[in-house]
Amino acid sequence: xxRKEIILFMTTGTGINSDNSDEGDKQLAKKLYSTINxxxxxxxxxxxxxxxxxxxxxxxxxxxxxxxxxxSGEDYEIVxxxxxxxxxxxxxxxxSKILQYDYMDDKDYQIIMDYTSGTxxxxxxxxxxxxxxxxxxxxxxGDRRNGQVSAGTEIINYQNLYKIYDKFxxxxxxxxxxxxxxxxxxxxxxxxxxxxxxxDSFLNLCKAYYYWDNMAxxxxxxxxxxxxxxxxxxxxxxxxxxxEPEGTGQYC
Numbered sequence: 001x002x003r004k005e006i007i008l009f010m011t012t013g014t015g016i017n018s019d020n021s022d023e024g025d026k027q028l029a030k031k032l033y034s035t036i037n038x039x040x041x042x043x044x045x046x047x048x049x050x051x052x053x054x055x056x057x058x059x060x061x062x063x064x065x066x067x068x069x070x071x072s073g074e075d076y077e078i079v080x081x082x083x084x085x086x087x088x089x090x091x092x093x094x095x096s097k098i099l100q101y102d103y104m105d106d107k108d109y110q111i112i113m114d115y116t117s118g119t120x121x122x123x124x125x126x127x128x129x130x131x132x133x134x135x136x137x138x139x140x141x142g143d144r145r146n147g148q149v150s151a152g153t154e155i156i157n158y159q160n161l162y163k164i165y166d167k168f169x170x171x172x173x174x175x176x177x178x179x180x181x182x183x184x185x186x187x188x189x190x191x192x193x194x195x196x197x198x199x200d201s202f203l204n205l206c207k208a209y210y211y212w213d214n215m216a217x218x219x220x221x222x223x224x225x226x227x228x229x230x231x232x233x234x235x236x237x238x239x240x241x242x243x244e245p246e247g248t249g250q251y252c
Contacts (some may be wrong), residue, residue, distance in 0.1 A: 011118030
Protein backbone atom coordinates (compact mmCIF):
# COMPACT_ATOMS: atom_id res chain seq x y z
CA UNK A 1 0.00 0.00 0.00
CA UNK A 2 1.38 3.39 -0.99
CA ARG A 3 2.13 5.78 1.89
CA LYS A 4 -0.05 8.85 2.02
CA GLU A 5 1.71 12.14 1.50
CA ILE A 6 1.89 14.06 4.78
CA ILE A 7 1.01 17.74 4.84
CA LEU A 8 2.05 19.51 8.03
CA PHE A 9 0.10 22.61 9.00
CA MET A 10 1.99 24.85 11.43
CA THR A 11 0.89 28.04 13.15
CA THR A 12 3.94 30.31 13.20
CA GLY A 13 4.70 32.96 15.79
CA THR A 14 7.72 35.04 16.65
CA GLY A 15 10.55 34.26 19.01
CA ILE A 16 10.46 35.74 22.50
CA ASN A 17 13.71 37.46 23.38
CA SER A 18 13.62 40.88 24.96
CA ASP A 19 17.25 41.68 24.13
CA ASN A 20 17.49 40.44 20.55
CA SER A 21 14.40 39.72 18.41
CA ASP A 22 16.52 37.99 15.75
CA GLU A 23 17.89 35.61 18.34
CA GLY A 24 14.37 34.87 19.54
CA ASP A 25 13.26 34.08 15.99
CA LYS A 26 16.26 31.79 15.53
CA GLN A 27 15.37 29.89 18.69
CA LEU A 28 11.80 29.45 17.51
CA ALA A 29 13.05 28.36 14.08
CA LYS A 30 15.08 25.60 15.75
CA LYS A 31 11.97 24.31 17.49
CA LEU A 32 9.90 24.36 14.31
CA TYR A 33 12.76 22.71 12.44
CA SER A 34 12.90 19.97 15.07
CA THR A 35 9.17 19.31 14.68
CA ILE A 36 9.45 19.18 10.89
CA ASN A 37 12.29 16.66 11.13
CA UNK A 38 10.40 14.47 13.59
CA UNK A 39 7.21 14.35 11.50
CA UNK A 40 9.08 14.38 8.17
CA UNK A 41 6.22 15.70 6.00
CA UNK A 42 6.15 15.93 2.22
CA UNK A 43 5.16 19.56 2.54
CA UNK A 44 4.75 22.19 5.25
CA UNK A 45 2.07 24.89 5.24
CA UNK A 46 3.04 27.78 7.51
CA UNK A 47 0.25 30.04 8.76
CA UNK A 48 1.98 33.27 9.64
CA UNK A 49 1.43 36.97 10.10
CA UNK A 50 3.50 39.47 8.15
CA UNK A 51 5.76 39.76 11.20
CA UNK A 52 6.12 36.05 12.00
CA UNK A 53 7.09 35.25 8.40
CA UNK A 54 10.58 36.41 9.34
CA UNK A 55 11.05 33.18 11.29
CA UNK A 56 10.87 30.99 8.17
CA UNK A 57 14.17 32.05 6.48
CA UNK A 58 15.97 30.83 9.61
CA UNK A 59 14.37 27.42 9.09
CA UNK A 60 15.76 27.41 5.54
CA UNK A 61 19.21 28.12 6.96
CA UNK A 62 18.94 25.14 9.32
CA UNK A 63 18.15 22.86 6.39
CA UNK A 64 21.18 24.19 4.52
CA UNK A 65 23.42 23.49 7.52
CA UNK A 66 22.27 19.86 7.32
CA UNK A 67 23.06 19.80 3.58
CA UNK A 68 19.38 19.73 2.73
CA UNK A 69 16.99 22.03 0.90
CA UNK A 70 13.77 23.66 2.00
CA UNK A 71 12.34 25.27 -1.12
CA SER A 72 9.45 27.72 -1.14
CA GLY A 73 6.59 26.50 -3.32
CA GLU A 74 7.93 22.96 -3.37
CA ASP A 75 8.70 21.98 0.21
CA TYR A 76 6.64 24.63 1.90
CA GLU A 77 4.18 27.45 1.38
CA ILE A 78 3.19 30.41 3.51
CA VAL A 79 -0.42 31.38 4.13
CA UNK A 80 -0.73 34.90 5.47
CA UNK A 81 -2.97 35.40 8.48
CA UNK A 82 -3.92 39.05 8.80
CA UNK A 83 -6.40 38.95 11.69
CA UNK A 84 -4.31 36.90 14.10
CA UNK A 85 -6.69 37.54 17.02
CA UNK A 86 -9.95 36.91 15.14
CA UNK A 87 -11.08 33.34 15.77
CA UNK A 88 -13.54 33.11 12.86
CA UNK A 89 -11.06 34.54 10.38
CA UNK A 90 -8.31 32.13 11.49
CA UNK A 91 -10.69 29.17 11.40
CA UNK A 92 -11.81 29.97 7.85
CA UNK A 93 -8.21 30.23 6.64
CA UNK A 94 -7.31 26.82 8.10
CA UNK A 95 -10.54 25.36 6.77
CA SER A 96 -9.89 26.57 3.23
CA LYS A 97 -6.52 24.81 3.13
CA ILE A 98 -8.02 21.58 4.50
CA LEU A 99 -10.68 21.69 1.80
CA GLN A 100 -8.02 22.34 -0.82
CA TYR A 101 -6.04 19.24 0.10
CA ASP A 102 -9.09 17.09 0.82
CA TYR A 103 -11.25 17.88 -2.19
CA MET A 104 -9.38 19.93 -4.80
CA ASP A 105 -6.48 17.57 -5.41
CA ASP A 106 -6.41 14.01 -6.76
CA LYS A 107 -3.86 12.84 -4.18
CA ASP A 108 -4.80 11.33 -0.83
CA TYR A 109 -3.14 13.40 1.89
CA GLN A 110 -2.73 12.93 5.61
CA ILE A 111 -3.00 16.34 7.22
CA ILE A 112 -1.26 16.83 10.56
CA MET A 113 -1.94 20.12 12.36
CA ASP A 114 0.62 21.53 14.81
CA TYR A 115 -1.04 24.33 16.78
CA THR A 116 1.84 24.98 19.19
CA SER A 117 3.10 28.32 17.90
CA GLY A 118 1.32 31.54 16.86
CA THR A 119 -1.18 33.58 18.88
CA UNK A 120 -3.50 31.84 21.33
CA UNK A 121 -6.38 32.59 18.98
CA UNK A 122 -4.59 30.98 16.04
CA UNK A 123 -3.80 27.92 18.12
CA UNK A 124 -7.38 27.59 19.40
CA UNK A 125 -8.83 28.04 15.91
CA UNK A 126 -6.48 25.44 14.40
CA UNK A 127 -7.24 22.93 17.18
CA UNK A 128 -10.99 23.39 16.69
CA UNK A 129 -10.72 23.20 12.91
CA UNK A 130 -8.63 20.04 13.08
CA UNK A 131 -11.10 18.45 15.47
CA UNK A 132 -14.06 19.47 13.28
CA UNK A 133 -12.51 17.88 10.18
CA UNK A 134 -11.10 14.83 12.03
CA UNK A 135 -7.45 15.69 11.36
CA UNK A 136 -4.43 14.63 13.40
CA UNK A 137 -3.65 17.28 16.02
CA UNK A 138 -0.20 17.61 17.55
CA UNK A 139 1.45 19.90 20.05
CA UNK A 140 5.08 20.14 21.08
CA UNK A 141 6.06 19.48 24.68
CA GLY A 142 9.37 19.07 26.47
CA ASP A 143 11.45 20.63 29.23
CA ARG A 144 9.68 23.85 30.32
CA ARG A 145 11.79 24.82 33.31
CA ASN A 146 12.46 28.21 31.71
CA GLY A 147 8.83 28.78 30.72
CA GLN A 148 9.27 27.60 27.13
CA VAL A 149 10.15 24.23 25.67
CA SER A 150 13.95 24.07 25.57
CA ALA A 151 15.53 23.35 22.21
CA GLY A 152 16.55 19.72 21.90
CA THR A 153 13.94 18.45 24.38
CA GLU A 154 10.96 18.64 22.04
CA ILE A 155 8.41 15.83 22.13
CA ILE A 156 5.57 15.53 19.61
CA ASN A 157 2.28 14.91 21.41
CA TYR A 158 -0.47 13.44 19.25
CA GLN A 159 -3.81 14.40 20.76
CA ASN A 160 -6.34 11.58 21.17
CA LEU A 161 -9.76 13.17 20.72
CA TYR A 162 -12.00 10.13 21.02
CA LYS A 163 -13.64 11.45 24.21
CA ILE A 164 -14.51 14.72 22.47
CA TYR A 165 -15.98 12.91 19.47
CA ASP A 166 -18.00 10.70 21.83
CA LYS A 167 -19.44 13.79 23.52
CA PHE A 168 -20.46 15.15 20.13
CA UNK A 169 -22.10 11.79 19.45
CA UNK A 170 -24.07 12.12 22.68
CA UNK A 171 -25.26 15.58 21.66
CA UNK A 172 -26.49 14.19 18.34
CA UNK A 173 -28.15 11.33 20.20
CA UNK A 174 -30.06 13.73 22.47
CA UNK A 175 -31.29 15.77 19.50
CA UNK A 176 -32.50 12.65 17.70
CA UNK A 177 -34.08 11.24 20.87
CA UNK A 178 -36.07 14.39 21.51
CA UNK A 179 -37.23 14.28 17.87
CA UNK A 180 -38.48 10.70 18.41
CA UNK A 181 -35.83 9.32 16.01
CA UNK A 182 -34.75 6.38 18.13
CA UNK A 183 -33.11 4.13 15.54
CA UNK A 184 -30.56 6.84 14.51
CA UNK A 185 -29.79 7.16 18.25
CA UNK A 186 -28.97 3.46 18.41
CA UNK A 187 -26.74 3.70 15.32
CA UNK A 188 -24.78 6.65 16.75
CA UNK A 189 -24.40 5.15 20.22
CA UNK A 190 -22.86 1.97 18.81
CA UNK A 191 -19.78 3.99 17.76
CA UNK A 192 -19.08 5.40 21.24
CA UNK A 193 -15.92 3.98 22.83
CA UNK A 194 -15.49 6.03 26.04
CA UNK A 195 -15.97 3.60 28.94
CA UNK A 196 -17.00 6.47 31.24
CA UNK A 197 -20.18 6.99 29.23
CA UNK A 198 -23.12 4.81 30.24
CA UNK A 199 -23.43 3.52 26.70
CA ASP A 200 -25.43 0.38 27.53
CA SER A 201 -28.02 2.33 29.50
CA PHE A 202 -28.40 4.88 26.71
CA LEU A 203 -28.81 2.06 24.20
CA ASN A 204 -31.40 0.29 26.33
CA LEU A 205 -33.32 3.52 26.84
CA CYS A 206 -33.42 4.25 23.10
CA LYS A 207 -34.40 0.66 22.32
CA ALA A 208 -37.15 0.81 24.94
CA TYR A 209 -38.69 3.87 23.30
CA TYR A 210 -38.17 2.40 19.82
CA TYR A 211 -40.07 -0.78 20.73
CA TRP A 212 -42.75 1.22 22.56
CA ASP A 213 -43.34 3.25 19.39
CA ASN A 214 -43.69 -0.02 17.50
CA MET A 215 -46.09 -1.40 20.15
CA ALA A 216 -43.70 -4.18 21.13
CA UNK A 217 -44.38 -3.42 24.77
CA UNK A 218 -42.73 -6.48 26.30
CA UNK A 219 -39.45 -5.74 24.47
CA UNK A 220 -39.73 -2.09 25.53
CA UNK A 221 -40.20 -3.05 29.17
CA UNK A 222 -37.28 -5.50 29.11
CA UNK A 223 -34.91 -2.83 27.78
CA UNK A 224 -36.21 -0.17 30.17
CA UNK A 225 -35.42 -2.46 33.12
CA UNK A 226 -31.76 -2.50 32.01
CA UNK A 227 -31.34 1.29 32.26
CA UNK A 228 -29.18 2.21 35.27
CA UNK A 229 -31.36 5.01 36.64
CA UNK A 230 -28.92 5.50 39.54
CA UNK A 231 -26.51 7.17 37.13
CA UNK A 232 -26.65 10.96 37.18
CA UNK A 233 -27.65 11.15 33.49
CA UNK A 234 -30.82 9.18 34.18
CA UNK A 235 -32.03 10.78 37.43
CA UNK A 236 -34.64 12.86 35.63
CA UNK A 237 -35.79 9.84 33.66
CA UNK A 238 -36.25 7.85 36.88
CA UNK A 239 -38.35 10.62 38.43
CA UNK A 240 -40.50 11.03 35.36
CA UNK A 241 -41.04 7.33 34.76
CA UNK A 242 -42.16 7.04 38.38
CA UNK A 243 -44.64 9.89 37.89
CA GLU A 244 -45.54 9.25 34.23
CA PRO A 245 -44.90 5.58 33.40
CA GLU A 246 -45.72 5.98 29.73
CA GLY A 247 -43.28 8.86 29.23
CA THR A 248 -43.29 11.22 26.27
CA GLY A 249 -39.85 10.66 24.72
CA GLN A 250 -38.43 13.99 25.88
CA TYR A 251 -36.19 12.99 28.76
CA CYS A 252 -32.83 11.92 27.33
